[in-house]
Amino acid sequence: MGLEWIQPADRLGALPPYVFARLDELKLKARQQGLDLIDLGMGNPDGSAPRPVIEAAIAAFEEPSYHGYPPFEGTAVFRQAITRWYQRRYNVSLDPEGEALPLLGSKEGLTHLALAYVNPGDVVLVPSPAYPAHFRGPAIAGANIYPLILKREKGWLIDLSEIPSDIARQAKVLYFNYPSNPTAAIAPRSFFEEVVAFAREYQILLVHDLCYAELAFDGYQPTSLLEIPGAKEIGVEFHTLSKTYNMAGWRVGFVVGNRHIIQGLRTLKTNLDYGVFSVLQKAAEVALSLPDSYIASVCDRYRQRRDFLIQGLNELGWQLTPTQATMYLWVPVPLGMSSTDFALKLLQETGIVVTPGNAFGEGGEGYVRISLIADCDRLGEALKRMAQANIRFDSLSHSLTPSSHD
Template sequence: MADRIKHLPPYLFAAIDKMKQEAIRQGKDIINLGVGDPDLPTPAPIIHRLQKAAEDPRNHQYPSYEGMLPFRKAVSNWYKRRFNVTLDPESEVLTLIGSKEGIGHFPLAFINPGDVALMTSPGYPVYHAGTLFAGGKSYFIPLKAERGFLPDLASIPTEVAKAAKILFINSPNNPTAATADRGFFSAVVEFAKRYNIIVAHDAAYSEMFYDGKRPPSFLEVEGAKEVGVEFHSLSKTYNMTGWRIGFVVGNREVLAGLGKIKSNLDSGVFQAVQEAGIAALEMEDSVVETIRKIYQERRDTLIPGLQKLGFKVTPPPASFYVWIPTPAGIASADFTALLLSKTAIVTTPGKGFGDAGEGYIRMTLTVGTERLEEALDRMEKSGIRG
């Protein structure tokens, strides 16, 4: 094994899936609140567009590396409609095989061995993994409850900031569900300009919001396009996790760097899937609003139930994740194991998202309200309390 493999931590969700499969083999009725994989079906118009496009022989050959121009135009139109952000589809939009792929490849374009990438703890594990693959060093900015789980840029030592090449940020945040405002993004732009850092904003959950409070795009803020890019995915918004299509938008020079990596490592997204992506991006927002209402109903079922059991948890403003403090004195991995053994509920230990995630577990809203009620009932009957 290469050293980069030896030093790579086990991928969190693969480990959780292994635990789940073992419990299933034992005959347990699993309630899976571990991985954020929507249980709702992909909207029918998207499926129908794929079916038609798959029958077209022109889509059976290699796609373009940067993605079909019609798809990139659909992305730019969606950004204009959703965020009032203007993008050049030819140079400021790049198609991805899901945002995970783009994020994982991103450090290869900009990190030399020994360079620093800034990222949050807790945070999506791929930021760190991609940095390790590029030979870089990860500097973790702890997310704390007293700051609303937003990173404190002022806490980063000057020498670390000067050595940094990339700053990964994520709003709405996975796993905490914290949502940044324009003021925070403006501070990020100022920080990036001061230290000549590329900002990589992961906005995969921007459309999963509640109570009508839409999170802003990083690119809405003045100067953002000068310093960074924004990753997006169709996976969560349109229940397309298995379809593997996403995009990244913003600074054209940064996109050109990532594009050079991708042209050497992959051959693009199947054009029929890109056609389906166009159908998704052109859908009326009422379709996504229906999905949001389902998740909000689930949120409003789970949160009061957890509070009744003594857990100090607040309703997430966005995403479909609930960030829950563990009972006093119980480590996150131990509490995850306890829930699995006593209630057959799969959750995610906060420590798996980074050291600063210790003391929390993450639950998802990707099961129906009846199963959430069943989970709460199992916890109560098992004597599990916050």
């Protein structure tokens, strides 16, 4: 060993342990005990990237110039594919020169944005629960994070009226994300209009994460922040190829919106990385141009899983209503149990892996997130194991049914 006396920098010490890393340890232990795990923990889509994307990547490998360092700001053709995608899907016009920047996945950009714009002590507004990069990025930057606790009875929407005006005046950045990970909540256009008006009044940078731009069901179409008049003056929006296109391992995402903010992020990144491998930018360009029929088939797959699992969980006593977007179910745990206790009980008694809600911040306590990343056969097996282990939910007393305590 050695060097234990060299302490990590304070910014690392300030971070709570990454729950997914802890879950990995527990999963490893369970596997070593011979359990057949059904892993519904991470938002890691099953299956491979679309065939035309794979073929584009293979063809791009043959191009010698793609093997060198890519341009810092991304290839012009990929930036144009991004702005074309925004035009087609959201009728939003963007300049590929300066209003779009490819990223090594959106997590990278969301985190680095905080390093580019947040000084130690700056107030950053972050919903709780939230996707961890929304608070971990600012935490690494030394932000004074003001959590906006979301509530089920408010549809998991941020209640701007609850933010004290002195906090709003001090705040520099607001992160938010609809359709939401982990709650699967969606926000009406009027909500986006309120957020833009709020940010303009208090001069706050809006950082919207549109990760689930295409994963929507039953006719629902997510809203882009940039559809709202004036949003580009105070905001940026992140998107990723990880979810819709099953490309989580490829690490391709992008940010669009305010030119000045994107320039700052780019300046930071030119000191940290060389951007996305040109071969992958070429393939990502093809992904963004896939016909709507591809998106429809992806949504159909998740919708079937959603319906199947919701019906099965409701037969076990939950009272879940259909989600309209994302690849998650946000499920209350029985009264008297913490999110972590329930997730551990599930893992130990059934081999099912879910994410405890507190991984997404204090506002996630009392819930677990289930990712729809297995086919209906496997989800059926999960439901069977839950029934066998008597893991049920009594909606009336909000507790496990008495027999489950046997």
